[in-house]
Each structure stands twice: as structure tokens, then as C-alpha cells.
Amino acid sequence: MKIRVISIPVQDQEKALQFYTEKLDFVKKVDVPLSESNRWLIVVSREEQEGVEILLEPAPNHFEPAKIYRKALFDAGIPWTQFHTDNVQLEYERLINLGVEFSVKPTEMGTVKIAVFDDTCGNNIQIVEML
Incomplete structure (x- = not known):
């Protein structure tokens, strides 16, 4: 068994697509209309x-x-999900410069460093760096 797709509920798919591609630098992979107002909208990590x-x-x-x-x-303030990064501090600074709002600044917690931001679509998202 493998993990192929995770789902993040968003209030506005177009706004979410802009945030996840323009701010988080993900890439749109699939965009299929399902109804007049809903799409099968997939983004992936550029890397x-x-x-x-x-x-x-x-x-x-x-x-x-x-x-x-x-x-x-x-x-x-509970994150819906989390994304891995090699350097939370650098990612935090990059996202702050793009206007992303954080509720938790980079914080070390045992063997990880975390930060939590608002995805502007109704979710808190945590970024994590393994120390």
C-alpha cells in the first residue's frame, strides 16, 4: 500500500490554487472540471x-x-497537515516575504523544528524540519 493523494479541504479552489502555486511553489498537475463549481484539482511538489x-x-x-x-x-491553531522542508527558518523567511501569515514562528521541539502558517483557504499548515 502506498500514499498517493492527500486531501486538503479549501473554501475556494481558485484562491487555493494561486496560494499553493504562487506562494508555496507547488505545480498544478491535474485540473478536471467535475461540476459547474467543483474541480479535481491536484498540485504536487516542484521537487x-x-x-x-x-x-x-x-x-x-x-x-x-x-x-x-x-x-x-x-x-x-491545529494544523490540517504538514509539509517537510530542509530548513524551516529559510522557508519561514521566504514565505514571510511573500506575505504569508504565521501563527507559530520557527520553534524547536525535540528532534524537529516547526512553524505553522495560514493557507488563506481555511487551514493551518505546519512545516517541519528534522534536526
Whole structure:
């Protein structure tokens, strides 16, 4: 068994695509219309384009339990997912210069260094560096 796709719920797919490609430097891999307002929208790491894919999935706003859960995670500062980086400090500085807002600045926690940012689409995302 392998991990091929992870899903990140987003409030606006177009806004998410812009953030994930322009700020995080991911690459759009798949963009297939599913309905008038939804797409099968996949981005991947520029460095590992055949690696794990991220589905920027429309948030299920019509399903109240999911909406409540996402908001509770965000309000509590809990990351939806995390991405690996070789240097959290450098990535933090690059993203700050692009206007990305962080709720947790680079912080060492045992064998890792982490930082947490707002993806502007309803999620906190954590970046992690193994020390």
C-alpha cells in the first residue's frame, strides 16, 4: 500500500490554487472540471512531481459537522497537515516575504523544528524540519 493523494479541504479552489502555486511553489498537475463549481484539482511538489499529490478539495460547507470540525481545528491553531522542508527558518523567511501569515514562528521541539502558517483557504499548515 502506498500514499498517493492527500486531501486538503479549501473554501475556494481558485484562491487555493494561486496560494499553493504562487506562494508555496507547488505545480498544478491535474485540473478536471467535475461540476459547474467543483474541480479535481491536484498540485504536487516542484521537487517531487511524481510523489504524493495534494487534492485541493472543495470544503464540504453543506455538511455542518465537517464545517464545524475544520473551523475548530483552525481556531485552535491545529494544523490540517504538514509539509517537510530542509530548513524551516529559510522557508519561514521566504514565505514571510511573500506575505504569508504565521501563527507559530520557527520553534524547536525535540528532534524537529516547526512553524505553522495560514493557507488563506481555511487551514493551518505546519512545516517541519528534522534536526
